Amino acid sequence: MLSKTCEYAIRAMLFVAQKSKSGTKVGVKQIAKAIDSPEPFIAKILQDLGKKGLVLSAKGPTGGFYLDKSGLEKSLADVVNAIDGDRLFTDCGLGLKSCSAKMPCPVHHEFVKIRKDIKGMLQKAKLGDYNTALELGTKFLKR
Amino acid sequence: MLSKTCEYAIRAMLFVAQKSKSGTKVGVKQIAKAIDSPEPFIAKILQDLGKKGLVLSAKGPTGGFYLDKSGLEKSLADVVNAIDGDRLFTDCGLGLKSCSAKMPCPVHHEFVKIRKDIKGMLQKAKLGDYNTALELGTKFLKR
DNA sequence: CAAAAAGATGTTATCAAAAACCTGTGAATA
DNA sequence: TATTCACAGGTTTTTGATAACATCTTTTTG
Numbered sequence A, B: 001m002l003s004k005t006c007e008y009a010i011r012a013m014l015f016v017a018q019k020s021k022s023g024t025k026v027g028v029k030q031i032a033k034a035i036d037s038p039e040p041f042i043a044k045i046l047q048d049l050g051k052k053g054l055v056l057s058a059k060g061p062t063g064g065f066y067l068d069k070s071g072l073e074k075s076l077a078d079v080v081n082a083i084d085g086d087r088l089f090t091d092c093g094l095g096l097k098s099c100s101a102k103m104p105c106p107v108h109h110e111f112v113k114i115r116k117d118i119k120g121m122l123q124k125a126k127l128g129d130y131n132t133a134l135e136l137g138t139k140f141l142k143r
Numbered sequence C: 001c002a003a004a005a006a007g008a009t010g011t012t013a014t015c016a017a018a019a020a021c022c023t024g025t026g027a028a029t030a
Numbered sequence D: 001t002a003t004t005c006a007c008a009g010g011t012t013t014t015t016g017a018t019a020a021c022a023t024c025t026t027t028t029t030g
Helices: A004-020 A028-035 A039-051 A076-084 A108-124 A127-136 B004-020 B028-035 B039-051 B076-084 B108-124 B127-136
Strands: A056-058 A064-066 B056-058 B064-066
Touching: A004 A028, A004 A039, A004 A064, A004 A076, A004 A127, A028 A039, A028 A064, A039 A056, A039 A076, A076 A108, A108 B108, B004 B028, B004 B039, B004 B064, B004 B076, B004 B127, B028 B039, B028 B064, B039 B056, B039 B076, B076 B108
Parallel strands: none
Antiparallel strands: A056 A064, B056 B064
């Protein structure tokens, strides 16, 4: 469904979001540990997300990644779009190169509906929405 | 969403279903051409599906793959399950190894609903359901 | 029997995703 | 201002999925 990269990205962003609520910046090492991901890999991903304006970063001691108010309002759909593009929402479910309402694969119409649901779900979910649950330990980012 | 293998499998099965309606058996070569897939690859997939009882085959001249009445009643979910297992319906949307109602990732509950929809859709879609549309050329298996 | 077609098995090639590494550069603080 | 911390950026390696090919066996029809 989502690429591995994208999965890591979302988990990392949710962790950063959680920490940003209290104004803390977090380093790559800490993030990697929190979401159980390879450190150099998550560094790359965050760098990429930074370039695309989805996460802020500060160099030097006490530096790290963080989100501001508007960053916390970004949705999971924004993250997915930054990493995977709109592949998930446009690619044919049966792998056809040109599959559209005009030239549909057998399951095209059914897939359109499903994808719409997924998109809606991802758009509704904001990065800041999960802080409480994460702190309470009722939702998890690793294992 | 589905593996490439699974996509080919579904397309191949839909083609076989279409031909089986009129009692025709189809060879690997013909199938590969019809769904625009590598011939040795689709051969392997069909061999596999045959072993799992989803498609019938006959050796020798005039042989090939075909479906009987009960085969045409099988659903896309059956094909997906034979190839990809229940990966699609059980794996965590964010890549966590153990993600369940008890230890959910942040989007677990949302994903459960989506997956249920997908499953329902695949179960409702029978292999024989698309014959007319395929013959009329309003739905397609390649390009 | 000969030809045709699937069954079975194994090897190799290609490609993109994932992962790891290494050096550069800017910022903070003592 | 020097040191150190941490992100930035580029390069390389590894891995796994996909794809392609080859060979041989078995079965069935004509």
